[in-house]
Amino acid sequence: MHHDFYLAWRYLSHHRTRTLILVACLSLLAILPLALHCLLAEGENHMIARAQSTPxxxxxxxxxxxxxxxxxxxxxxxxxxxxxxxxxxxxxxxxxxxxxxxxxxxxxxxxxxxxxxxxxxxxxxxxxxxxxxxxxxxxxxxxxxxxxxxxxxxxxxxxxxxxxxxxxxxxxxxxxxxxxxxxxxxxxxxxxxxxxxxxxxxxxxxxxxxxxxxxxxxxxxxxxxxxxxxxxxxxxxxxxxxxxxxxxxxxxxxxxxxxxxxxxxxxxxxxxxxxxxxxxxxxxxxxxxxxQPLETTSSLLDTIFKVGILFDGVLLLVGSATLLALGLVFALSLRLRQRELQTIFLLGCSRAKVLRLVTAEIMLIGLASAMVCLILAVPVQNYAGDFVRYFVMP
Amino acid sequence: MIEVNNLLFSYPKDNRFILKIKEFHVEAGEKVAIIGPSGSGKTSLLKIIAGIIHPDSGTVHVGGTALHELDDPARRNFRITRIGFVFQELELLEYLNVLDNIVHTYRINPVLTLNRQARVRAHQLACELGLGDKLGRMPSELSQGERQRAAVCRALLPSPGLILADEATGNLDPANKAHILDLLFLAVQQGNTSLLAVTHDHELLPRFDRVVDFLSL
Known part of the structure; x- marks a missing residue:
């Protein structure tokens, strides 16, 4: 198994520009909804806290x-x-x-x-x-x-x-x-x-x-x-x-x-x-x-969250389209790699092994994207409140 | 070592090409060269002997094993462990360095184990073939002769009983041609293996034990 990941890693690092673009696309796809929800939640907290303190x-x-x-x-x-x-x-x-x-x-x-x-x-x-x-x-x-x-x-x-x-x-x-x-x-x-x-x-x-x-x-x-x-x-x-x-x-x-x-x-x-x-x-x-400001603010937030749900729907559609596009890119890249795949077949690689190599590449890209998301999620969560306070609802 | 009888082969999508060989053999330890015009089927014969493609009919025995009776996985395993193939196009992977290309067969086949012994042998072979200081280089950084030697090194690593070389000296200058052939002959001599080489280099033919005109088969 470790050979699969080693070969996948060598392939991806050799084509690093292509790999970085794929990782960036997947990371953005995952982090955008998360960031949006963090900002909405912080905005809600920010507004509710002020309204709650004003009876x-x-x-x-x-x-x-x-x-x-x-x-x-x-x-x-x-x-x-x-x-x-x-x-x-x-x-x-x-x-x-x-x-x-x-x-x-x-x-x-x-x-x-x-x-x-x-x-x-x-x-x-x-x-x-x-x-x-x-x-x-x-x-x-x-x-x-x-x-x-x-x-x-x-x-x-x-x-x-x-x-x-x-x-x-x-x-x-x-x-x-x-x-x-x-x-x-x-x-x-x-x-x-x-x-x-x-x-x-x-x-x-x-x-x-x-x-x-x-x-x-x-x-x-x-x-x-x-x-x-x-x-x-x-x-x-x-x-x-x-x-x-x-x-x-x-x-x-x-x-x-x-x-x-x-x-x-x-x-x-x-x-x-x-x-x-x-x-x-x-x-x-x-x-x-x-x-009661809390009622008024809650009513306003309900409206905002309806827009948020709509935005989620749009993100889901865009995300699905992007995933399909990425799938297409991967399928096309496999066609471009026919010569290389032919080589490893000649060297004695089975079809199952080729599938495992490609799967390892996808997993590494997914793993890298997950790591980028985790790294980005920390500042998003830590600074969403400040972002809301300074830029969205100053 | 090799026994081919009443062989018949055609490519599924190309009915114009039909390979017919009544009888062909190579003895153990023998160095045989095959000559013949381009497109006559020499490479196809090598691939059949290597078990890469399967004949429509006839029998193929390599080292006593009836290849024509084996299924795909068994033929593949036989090829990996018993046959070293130097391809005409070399088939080096551009994203792997020289060392990784040499041991690549070990990484993609579970029947071979990339242990310390295999790594040491890979280094030794690379040094013997003059690639000792180039193991970390990428194929694109090598000369044609060096790429050819890397391909030979990969073919020899599992200590095969049979070496098949398809135009292994093509596109090389005379000195490099002689050097590659020296290496293959040395491997035959050291490992008591057989060598079946397809070549167009007539000046190299006298060095082989036997030269076969493909059209006469």
Whole structure:
């Protein structure tokens, strides 16, 4: 038997290019479905974990999926805002703690998320550098956001103007970076967190005064120093900056209960409280809805997995076609090897022995493919989670 | 050593070719050359004597064994153990080095065992044939003479009682022709075997014990 494998090995190593192509084809054929399933499983875990940790979510009536994606994963689809009154209403029931969240703005591509300090405790977010939010105009960065923006505590980050032609005069806010959060491997890593009130300042609902005029400064980036006399030129980007000196002048107009938020994460005290709270929002005519993110996410994942099954079917078809093609290649190669087979017949080889030699070659190719698959399976399994977190569902 | 009587053979797909031999024999230890025009059936005769192909009728005895009565596996086993065949096309496998080509018969036939003794003999034969330093080379790296010697080495390895050589010296320069023939004659002399060689080299014929004109058979 060992002679069969030795001769098969010599043949395959002599025709190494052909052999490597065959091994690569078979390996890809085997590893692709495995990798796909690993990625789907990791994606499912990733999404489910986030949804599982968010028991109830209150938001505007409409697409529950949009609401979940916006409030949990900071997706760019912005549902119609609700008011701060809804958060207060949940708090007043005594059944749950409300965590209002406002995800409307983006800064240099990263989601700008307005939260209360309770949100950081709820998500177990702790600073890796610097400190947490303490005053108006400060921000803390998620680990990936800090990397992407190239910022660290002590730096500043002007928010992106919503509209360059905004005549109402709501200027970008110069945020002070006070901390960078430890990596959480969730959507929080991508976010720039600010206090809810800071978000409302950006919204234009709050402002400070220097004398009898709203506080604005000329960007120091353009000229190296601020010069208020240049502001009237209208050619420079101006921004609002909240400093310890002017902070006392910042104030909000109107009823805070009417200020916008995207959603409220409701943390029920117990199961009964959750049920009672859900009962409060069963009215189909209400402008808000209370959803369970886990249900919404599971429904989304069911759809994804249906696509996954379809993909499996396609892979099976492609795999079968590839195997047939490989079989054809092997059959044709046997025809090309007629001269060589004739030689070994002349040397006294039986047909059964020839079959054994060819079988040994197929087994060696299969073995090599299996080894390649095993080698590839380790990083696929180890890094599928990271791959999903960084590239698929950042 | 060889007794062929009333032999009749034709290829199944070629009715135009019919080999008829009334009587042919080779004595033990005899060196016989067969000459004749191309396509007359010399190679077919060698293959029948080697048991590679089976005659339609007639009798073939080699070393007292009636080859015509044996089935395919038995004929194959007889050939492997008792007959050394140097093929016209040499039949070296390009993916094996010289040593592996020499011992290849041992790897593909269970009746031969590739033990230490066989390996030592393969090395000795290769050295005697001037291939001692080329055992690791591939056939494509050898000259025609060296390839011919590798084929002779493979044929002689099982110490056969009969050596069949089909144009073993074809396409070689005179020096190499003489050398190959020397090697075959030496093997006959040392092993008390018989040699039946098909050749077109008339200058080599005087060295044989007997020359047979194929057309006279």
């Amino acid at each position: 109830l979510l209150l938001g505007t009536r409409g697409s529950a999926l949009d609401l979940t994606l916006n409030a949990l994963y900071f997706n760019t689809t912005n549902p119609t805002p609700i008011t701060m009154y809804e958060a207060e209403r949940i708090g007043q029931t005594g059944w749950a703690d409300p965590l209002p969240i406002y995800v409307r703005f983006r800064v240099r591509g990263q989601p700008l998320v307005g939260v209360t300090l309770d949100y950081f405790d709820f998500r177990h977010l702790v600073p890796a550098q610097g400190a947490m939010l303490a005053m108006l105009g400060e921000c803390v960065l998620g680990a990936d956001a800090a990397n992407h923006l190239g910022l660290k505590p002590g730096d500043s980050l002007p928010t992106t103007p919503e509209n360059l032609f905004d005549l109402s005069g709501v200027y970008p806010l110069k945020l002070h970076v006070v901390g960078v959060l430890a990596k959480a491997h969730t959507s929080d890593d991508q976010a720039v967190f600010i206090d809810l009130q800071t978000a409302w300042v950006i919204e234009g609902l709050g402002h400070g005064h220097a004398g009898d005029k709203p506080i604005t400064q000329v960007s120091g980036l353009a000229f190296g120093q601020a010069d208020s006399s240049l502001a009237s030129a209208g050619k420079l980007i101006t921004y609002t900056e909240i400093t310890p000196e002017n902070m006392d002048t910042f104030h909000f107009h109107g009823d805070p209960s009417s200020y916008p938020i995207s959603a409220v994460i409701a943390l029920p005290r117990d199961r009964k409280s959750a049920t009672l709270l859900k009962g409060r929002y069963v009215d189909n005519e209400a402008s808000v809805q209370l959803i």
